[in-house]
Amino acid sequence: MERTDVKRNHTEGYSTDQIRCIEKSDPEYPQIMKQYPSMPAKLYVKGRLPAPERRTVAVIGARMCSPYGRIQAFRYAKALSEAGVQIISGMALGIDSEGHKGALEGNMPTFAVLGSGVDVCYPKSNRKLYERILWENGGIISECPLGSGPVSWHFPARNRIISALSDAVLVVEAKENSGSLITAGFALEQGKMVYAIPGAVTDDLSRGCHKLIYDGAGIAYCPEIMLEELGISAAKVTQNGEKNNLGLARDLNMVYSCLDLRPKNPDYIVRKTGFSPAQVSNCLVELTLRGLIRESGRHYYVKDS
Amino acid sequence: MFASVLSAAIFGVEVCPVQVEADVSNGLPSFIMVGFPSAQVKEAQDRVRTALKNNGYQFPPKRITVNFAPADMKKEGAGFDVPVAAAVLAAFEMISPQVVSGVMMAGEIGLDGEIHGISGILPIVLCARSLGSRFCVVPYENLKEGRLIRDVPVAGVKNLQELVECLKNPEPYLTRKIQEEIPSIINTDMGMDFSDIEGQEGAKRAAEIAVSGFHNLLLIGPPGTGKTMLARRLPTIMPGLGFEEKLELTRIYSIAGLLSREHPLIDERPFRSPHHTSTPQAIAGGGRNPRPGEITLAHKGVLFLDEMPEFSRASLELLRQPMEDKVIQIARASGTYNFPADFMLCAAMNPCPCGYYPDLNRCTCTAGEITHYMGKISRPLLDRIDISTDVPPVSFSQLHCGRRGENSAAIRKRVEKVQKIQEERYKEEKINFNGQLKSSLIDKFCPLTDSASRLLARAFEKIAFSARSYHRILKVARTIADMEGDEMIASHHIGEALSYRAFDKDSVIK
Numbered sequence: 113m114e115r116t117d118v119k120r121n122h123t124e125g126y127s128t129d130q131i132r133c134i135e136k137s138d139p140e141y142p143q144i145m146k147q148y149p150s151m152p153a154k155l156y157v158k159g160r161l162p163a164p165e166r167r168t169v170a171v172i173g174a175r176m177c178s179p180y181g182r183i184q185a186f187r188y189a190k191a192l193s194e195a196g197v198q199i200i201s202g203m204a205l206g207i208d209s210e211g212h213k214g215a216l217e218g219n220m221p222t223f224a225v226l227g228s229g230v231d232v233c234y235p236k237s238n239r240k241l242y243e244r245i246l247w248e249n250g251g252i253i254s255e256c257p258l259g260s261g262p263v264s265w266h267f268p269a270r271n272r273i274i275s276a277l278s279d280a281v282l283v284v285e286a287k288e289n290s291g292s293l294i295t296a297g298f299a300l301e302q303g304k305m306v307y308a309i310p311g312a313v314t315d316d317l318s319r320g321c322h323k324l325i326y327d328g329a330g331i332a333y334c335p336e337i338m339l340e341e342l343g344i345s346a347a348k349v350t351q352n353g354e355k356n357n358l359g360l361a362r363d364l365n366m367v368y369s370c371l372d373l374r375p376k377n378p379d380y381i382v383r384k385t386g387f388s389p390a391q392v393s394n395c396l397v398e399l400t401l402r403g404l405i406r407e408s409g410r411h412y413y414v415k416d417s
Numbered sequence: 418m419f420a421s422v423l424s425a426a427i428f429g430v431e432v433c434p435v436q437v438e439a440d441v442s443n444g445l446p447s448f449i450m451v452g453f454p455s456a457q458v459k460e461a462q463d464r465v466r467t468a469l470k471n472n473g474y475q476f477p478p479k480r481i482t483v484n485f486a487p488a489d490m491k492k493e494g495a496g497f498d499v500p501v502a503a504a505v506l507a508a509f510e511m512i513s514p515q516v517v518s519g520v521m522m523a524g525e526i527g528l529d530g531e532i533h534g535i536s537g538i539l540p541i542v543l544c545a546r547s548l549g550s551r552f553c554v555v556p557y558e559n560l561k562e563g564r565l566i567r568d569v570p571v572a573g574v575k576n577l578q579e580l581v582e583c584l585k586n587p588e589p590y591l592t593r594k595i596q597e598e599i600p601s602i603i604n605t606d607m608g609m610d611f612s613d614i615e616g617q618e619g620a621k622r623a624a625e626i627a628v629s630g631f632h633n634l635l636l637i638g639p640p641g642t643g644k645t646m647l648a649r650r651l652p653t654i655m656p657g658l659g660f661e662e663k664l665e666l667t668r669i670y671s672i673a674g675l676l677s678r679e680h681p682l683i684d685e686r687p688f689r690s691p692h693h694t695s696t697p698q699a700i701a702g703g704g705r706n707p708r709p710g711e712i713t714l715a716h717k718g719v720l721f722l723d724e725m726p727e728f729s730r731a732s733l734e735l736l737r738q739p740m741e742d743k744v745i746q747i748a749r750a751s752g753t754y755n756f757p758a759d760f761m762l763c764a765a766m767n768p769c770p771c772g773y774y775p776d777l778n779r780c781t782c783t784a785g786e787i788t789h790y791m792g793k794i795s796r797p798l799l800d801r802i803d804i805s806t807d808v809p810p811v812s813f814s815q816l817h818c819g820r821r822g823e824n825s826a827a828i829r830k831r832v833e834k835v836q837k838i839q840e841e842r843y844k845e846e847k848i849n850f851n852g853q854l855k856s857s858l859i860d861k862f863c864p865l866t867d868s869a870s871r872l873l874a875r876a877f878e879k880i881a882f883s884a885r886s887y888h889r890i891l892k893v894a895r896t897i898a899d900m901e902g903d904e905m906i907a908s909h910h911i912g913e914a915l916s917y918r919a920f921d922k923d924s925v926i927k
Contacts, residue, residue, distance in 0.1 A: 176784055178777050205784045235785070316778045375775045377809045378916070379619045389619040390897070393916035394909050401875050409768065409775045410637065410920035411807035 131158045131230055131258065145276045148302055152255035152273070158230040159251035162223050162277055167342045168198045170274050170299075171214075172292045173207025173284035178317055179414040180373040181285030184309050185210035186217070188282060191335035193218025195344050200225065200278050202270065203242065203252075205235055207284045207292075212241055221250040225274045227266035230254045234262035253277075268294050275299035279342060282332055283308045286320030293320050296329070305341060307332040358404070363387065367395040368415075371405055375412035420507030420514040423521045423550055424500040425541045426492045429707055429747075429754030430669055432540040434548055436486040437497065439504035446478035452485030455493045464526050465502045472530040472577045476509060491751060493706050496535040499524035499554065502577065503584065516584045521545035522554040530577035534558030536674035539667050539681075542566050552587055554580065561595050562671065562681035565664070611650050612824040616815040620647055623806035623917060625828055628654050629835040630896030631850035633740070633762040633801060635725075635919060638808030640772045644765040645690075647808065648721045651763060652686040653825035655718070656833045662717055665757070669716060673709050687718035689760075693727040701735050707747045707754045712739055715760035725764040726793040733798055736762065740801050743853075761852075762802065766794075791920065800885045803852060803893050805919040835899045851896045856888050863891045868908040876915055890914045 134140050134155045142161055145151045155161075162168050171189050173181055189199045189211040199215035201208040203224035215222035222245055228234045230252045233242045245252065255273065256266060268291060275281055275298040283306070286292040296306050306329040311318025325331055332338055339345070360368060363385075370376060370384045381392045396413055399405045406416040421438040448462045462483070469476070483501055485492050499522045507514040523541050525533040538559040543566060545553045552570040555563045560573030572590035574580045583590040614621060620636065624647060627634040634651075636644040658666070666683040670676050676683070691700055691711040702710030712720055722728060739745040743759040769787040773779035782790075839850050842862065848854065854862065865873065877887065891906070894914035898906045 176777060176780070176782070314778070377619075377807055379617065379807070379809045382618050383616075383815075389622040390909070390913045392619075394912035397872075397876065397912040397915045401872075401879050403879075410805070412775050 131156060133157075134161075142277060145273070148272075148276055150272070151276060154255065155273075156230045156254050156256070156258060157251055158253075159246045160221065160223075160249060161251055161253065162198050162200060163221075166196065166198050167344065168200055168223075168278040169338065169342070170200045170278040170281045170295065171207065171211030171284060172201055172271075172274065172281065172286075172295050173211075174286055174290055174292065174317055174320075175204050175206040175208075177206040177210075177285045178315070178373070179375060179408045180311065181207055181309075181317060182210050183373060185284045186214035188284070188309070188332065188335045188338075189214025189222075190218040192338065193220040193222070195335075195339050196220065197339070197342065197344070198223065200274055202226070202267075202274060203234075203238055203245075205238070209238060209241055211284075212245060216244060216248055216250075221245075221248055223251045223253060223277070225270050225277070226252060226254040226262075227256070227270045228254065228262040229256050229258045229260040231258050232261060267291060271295040272298045272302075275302055275304055278304060280305040280307060280338060282338065283321050283324055283329070285309070285311065285317045286324075287316055288319045288323060290320045293324070296324055305330065307338055309333075363391065364395050364398060367392060368399055368404060371413055371415050373414050375408045375414055377412050418508050418510055418514070420504050420517060422500045422503050422507070422517045423519065423545070423548070424497055424523055425521065425544045426490070427494065427537045427540065427672055428490070428752070430540070430672055430709060430713070430756055431754075432537070432544045433487075433490065434544055435492060435497075437500040437504050438484045438486065439501070439508040440482045440484075441479050441505075441508045442482070444480035446480060448481045448483075450483045450485075452483075452488040453491050454485055454497075455491055457495060458485070458492050458497050461495070461498045461501045461526075464498055464528060465505060467528045468498075468526045468530045468577055469502065469505070471528060474506070474509075474511060481505060481508070491706075494535065494537070495525040496523040496537070496541075498526040499532060499556075499580065502526060503554075503580065506581065512581060512584055519551045520554060520584065521548070521550040521552075524554070524556040524559075524574075526577065532556045532574055532576055532580065534678070536676070537672045538562045539565060539664070539671040539676075542569055542571060543664075543668065545569055552591060554583060554590075558678060559681075560593070561678065562667075562676055564595075565667065565682055609650055609653055610825045611654060611828055612821045614643055614647060614650070614822060616811045617643055617647065617808060618822075620806050620808045621822065623804050624651060625654065625832065626893065626896055626900065626917070627651075627761070627763075627804045629832050629900055630803075630839070630892065631761055631852040632803035632893060632896065633852070634764070635799075635802045635805040636763070636765040636808050637768055637805065637920075638765075639767060639776075639810055642808045642810050644808045645721075645723055648690075648719065648723075648763045648765060649688060650825065651719045651721075651761070652688050654828040654832055655686050656829065656836055658684060658686060658717065666717060669709055669713060669757070673714060675714070687715050688721060689715040689718070690721040690723060693722070693724050695728070695732060697729070697731045697735050700732050701739075701745055702747055702754075702756050705749065706751065707749060707756070709756050710745075712736065712745060712758040712760055713756040716757045717759060718761070720760040720762050722762070722764040725766045726790055730793070730795075734795065737797055737801065764802065765808075768807075799919045800883075800889070802919055803889045804917040806917060831900070835896070838899045838902070851892050851899065854888075854892050854895070859888055859891050863895050863906055864904070865906050865911075866908065869894075869906050869911045872908045872911050876911075880915075882918065886918055890918060893917055 185207045193215040200223045201211040212222045281299040283292050299306050308321035308324040308329045309332050366385050370381045378392050405413050408414045419440045424435050425432045426435045503517050506512050507517045534556040542563045546569045554572050557573035557575045563571040570591045689711045700711045739758040745756050745758045747754045768774045769782045770790050771781050894906045894910040897910040
């Protein structure tokens with residue numbers, strides 16, 4: 113697919129501030145949605161709708177996700193986006209936000225389907241992301257009338273739109289009774305491909321994904337496997353995000369090798385390395401400043417990829 | 418006939434001398450009290466009259482007037498019974514007015530003539546010292562407390578009979594021995610030591626730095642990891658108190674009525690741990706006649722706020738001013754009171770409402786709940802807490818490794834050394850510790866090596882902290898450098914100080 117057709121300006125007819133109401137009879141109403149029952153009669157759109165000629169993947173998962181899930185959501189979304197796939201998600205905290213951010217990093221428009229009115233940014237802390245999605249030629253979509261608040265029963269309903277708009281659904285991290293599994297259920301009903309990213313069997317946050325895999329979902333062990341299924345040839349195989357030979361000093365290297373994608377606190381590193389707390393603190397600060405690790409919560413560190 | 422004795426009234430933590438005068442004249446028989454006595458003090462007339470009658474003193478029906486001078490401030494408390502009784506007896510010439518003049522006395526009298534102990538004896542005796550009184554008469558119960566001041570003769574009396582005898586011939590009462598009571602076996606501080614804490618090397622290190630520089634400390638960790646245990650042991654690594662400091666503390670505790678009879682001198686640094694339901698008045702001090710609050714009782718010691726986010730906003734925010742000024746000013750209609758409040762704040766909190774974040778297998782909180790929980794502690798308050806450290810869960814193997822850490826005495830020795838360095842450095846300034854450094858003094862006292870300033874510049878850019886945090890990091894780095902005896906702050910001091918900075922609201926979940 114050519115990438116040049118994505119114009120990064122706002123001269124194509126509608127401004128990002130303009131909110132349109134698209135009825136089912138309108139030619140603009142996504143064709144892909146018309147084939148399913150119980151689709152909304154009206155769609156409110158701020159910005160654009162996903163381009164029908166492009167492949168679309170939904171990246172969804174838990175709000176309270178682990179650093180592992182966060183990093184994978186970003187990485188998969190970025191890799192897919194770089195190959196010309198549009199990413200669609202729900203702009204919730206956690207996996208959803210990371211999916212959007214990864215897509216923006218991969219230079220493709222991304223689309224958010226909200227459980228509130230398109231003019232209501234929920235959660236409020238995602239204001240910046242909301243603006244960025246619109247600025248980068250993406251769109252905010254909702255079936256809720258303007259001004260409606262984010263009420264809990266809107267969310268399962270908006271999930272059917274997410275799955276309907278996409279060609280494949282990727283579940284990154286989900287607990288056993290997560291809302292992401294509702295989306296995956298809709299996707300199966302609508303005949304879409306469902307993928308899940310595996311994790312450790314001991315992690316509650318991966319149980320939902322493992323259940324999906326057990327039920328027959330695809331194992332998305334790397335982004336390329338999904339691109340292939342979507343009929344896009346993967347140009348290059350991305351690295352697993354691990355930086356190995358960094359040429360670090362001995363003490364930095366020892367501290368760095370204690371860390372992974374699960375949050376570790378300095379006390380754990382003190383026990384593993386036998387260094388003094390002062391020395392460990394120094395190493396952690398140095399590694400943070402070099403951008404090799406980051407604090408996932410106060411006093412908890414993970415490797416940064 | 419006219420007679421006058423000396424007593425003292427308590428205002429906040431200060432004491433004002435009060436002259437108690439009595440006069441007996443002809444007229445309609447009555448007992449009148451003037452000179453702005455409170456209702457409590459007025460009740461003295463019935464207690465005194467009944468007690469005197471029950472002890473065989475018969476008064477002719479005359480007009481008795483008792484005056485408290487100065488008359489412009491309200492007198493509170495039951496300690497005026499003894500001076501009133503002595504003044505009345507002298508006014509009736511049952512004892513000579515000469516023997517009562519220039520004697521400081523205080524105490525409460527029962528209807529049977531027994532003299533009961535009161536609070537605030539130590540400051541009253543201190544007041545007698547400054548006034549140059551001949552001697553003091555205090556309830557026998559408070560004798561031990563009164564005798565803490567060596568250069569004032571103090572007599573202890575048990576009842577009215579003894580009071581009269583003591584005034585006529587004080588000698589045997591001034592040298593009266595205090596009968597030692599069996600000391601209570603319950604000693605809460607028994608055997609508390611830093612070596613009791615297994616593991617938690619990082620938290621222990623942070624605690625040592627905090628105590629060395631008198632920095633405020635925040636402990637974050639899941640339930641049951643030893644936050645309270647660590648905090649309770651902080652006073653054991655603080656340097657001992659000087660005698661003047663002990664007297665200052667004892668004075669405060671005496672007024673608050675918290676001294677024990679057997680061991681009236683406060684000789685250990687206080688540790689106060691108010692419950693999170695405490696009202697702002699309980700923490701700051703208050704009431705119509707203000708009494709010292711928790712922050713004043715924690716003077717020279719540790720104020721421990723367990724479950725800090727559970728405290729009411731008002732209770733937390735009031736700490737801001739005393740944390741800066743080391744004194745709290747309480748204004749009431751009756752006047753403005755200054756209470757000392759030079760405490761080290763140690764706060765403990767969980768990382769989230771359920772306590773287990775970032776262990777996502779156990780944590781049941783939503784992102785919003787965590788942000789809300791952390792947000793309960795305001796930015797300005799966090800800005801006054803120099804050191805934040807986590808107290809992680811301890812594994813079984815750590816608990817059973819049998820290796821005990823350093824004991825408090827060894828740590829205290831190091832702390833004393835570091836505090837001496839600071840004392841020397843700040844002898845020209847109004848501060849004593851690195852934790853009290855104001856931004857204007859930081860440039861003067863925190864010289865950085867080249868590599869240290871380079872590291873700080875990199876960190877400033879990458880972590881994007883505020884100017885306030887910048888100063889906090891320098892203050893902590895100053896203490897770490899002092900612990901190593903370095904004059905200049907090197908990069909590894911900055912590096913460690915950076916790791917103790919408080920959390921930002923946005924850095925809570927990532």
